[in-house]
Amino acid sequence: MRRWIKFFGVAALMMSASVNAGDVDPTRHRLHATTDKVEIESYSKASGAPADVAVIELERQTLAQDGIDALREEFNDRLAGLYWTDYPNQAINIRLTGAAFVAPRKIETAAGNVPVVFTLGAPMTLAEQSIRLKRSWPALKAMLPGLIGAGIDERDGSVSIDIRSPVADPKPFEDEKANIEQVLGMPVRFSVHSLETDT
Known part of the structure; x- marks a missing residue:
């Protein structure tokens, strides 16, 4: 997942509200081999993940969204960037300003845990x-x-x-x-x- 803030003369920065990842109904987000075939194949081709791994990683991306929103809110005053890395080392990466240490974390989802990795020292938010x-x-x-x-x-x-x-x-x-x-x-x-x- 790559988030871009696009500017076409006027810019707006949108921040999401925090929701607990545990409040998500995991059955709502299950991918299906037939109906989601294009998405699965596209992710598999782009990341090199086998199809069965691609399904799991895509599910994690959906199920982790509320946890990501909570992280954006928690680190709002230091947030320089937030992005996914994909297979073989799927993780949420967060770039922060300042040098105050933040320990690595994880977001727990029904499709497995997603590591959260912090990088410090960004020049501006x-x-x-x-x-x-x-x-x-x-x-x-x-x-x-x-x-x-x-x-x-x-x-x-x-x-x-x-x-x-x-x-x-x-x-x-x-x-x-x-x-x-x-x-x-x-x-x-x-x-x-x-x-x-x-x-």
Whole structure:
């Protein structure tokens, strides 16, 4: 699961309310080999997990959601990013600002436990990054012709900038990378799309 906060001129950061993982009815979230075949095969192909393992890991992702919401609320003032890693080491990874230690945890689900791993020392929270990106939007539009969107990658705190250009060549934009990073105060990467695609 990759969470992206997308910006198309205006940004909003949504935080979920906390619910106990134990309150979830596990029978509601069971995958079925037939009806969920595409999802299972897609996850298996992307992660390399055998089909039977893919089923379990997908179920954990669904069943752990309330626990994830609780973690987002608990660490709201330090949260720099939260994302899944998949097979063979499925876990929830949480990036935090500051150096205050947080011991690894687990979320218990009917499909098995999900480890929660914390990484400390992020330079700013996701909320702070979102505000900065929103405030910088007019400057980015002026600096980057064809700008269509930007998102914060919770895995590393970088900003992915989407651009539509007559020629899908990132080189002209890479030349502006240092200036863009100075404006944002965050590392950036570009994704350039041809005008013929993405209508």
